[in-house]
Amino acid sequence: MFKDLIRRIAAELKGRGIPYMIIGGQAVLHHGEPRLTKDIDITLGAGIERLPEIKDIITVLGFSVDAAADDAFVKDTMVLPAADKKTGIRVDFVFSFSAFEREAIERSDVVDYDGVPVRFASLEDLVIHKMVAGRPRDIEDVRSILLKNPGYDRDFIRGWLSDFDRAIAGGSVAEFDELVHEIARESARRPAKPGGTAKELKPARRRRSGS
DSSP, X not given: OHHHHHHHHHHHHHHTTOOEEEEXXXXXXXXXXXXXXXXXXXXXXXXXXXXXXXXXXXXXXXXXXXXXXOHHHHHHHSEEEEEXXXXXXEEEEEEOOSHHHHHHHHHOEXXXXXXXXXXXXXXXXXXXXXXXXXXXXXXXXXXXXXXXXXXXXXXXXXHHHXXXXXXXXXXXXXXXXXXXHHHHHHHTOOOOOTTOSOSSOOOOOOOOTTO
16 A cells, blocks of 8 residues: 555656655665554655645645645645545655755665655665654664664764754764664674765765755
8 A cells, every 4th residue: 555655656756857755654664674654754855846746746646735734834844744535644745955855865775666766765864864853753763773774874874963963953963872872782782883884875074054
């Protein structure tokens, strides 16, 4: 059910030339951690100026838009919430506005869904996204993902988290480091070494102010 829906969404976005990546619970599943999820979260490599195109895609796919999601709501939240009329599965289209999101889409993993390429956030970018969000469910997802994938690129994650911490006066680097060491103690493993084995990741870079 989810796979067919994701395949259809991916085909429409690709056909319109709209970059994207799947995040949230579906991305957690992609990286090997069983996760109960009732929705699909998609980050678009597009700003709010492409809202009319996304609305058209929603119509073509047979989705309905949340009644409260008028244009003002979408511009304020950068999210267009929709749902598949047949299954009731919620699909959130998230418009991107940062350098991190645009670059993360370029780094995303591509998986073949019956002939349709589907893009999922890379492990490292998913961890960054969830550490910045910082909700208990997000932190638990990060713990599970890292336990199952010890070869991740710790240095890359810390580089971007440092950028976000400076931009929003956060403490995600310290929280991430503590989580890594907790995992190491629990699993009797040493923390992942800087550099890891993540494929095709650009070196950690400084995030531009205001991006």
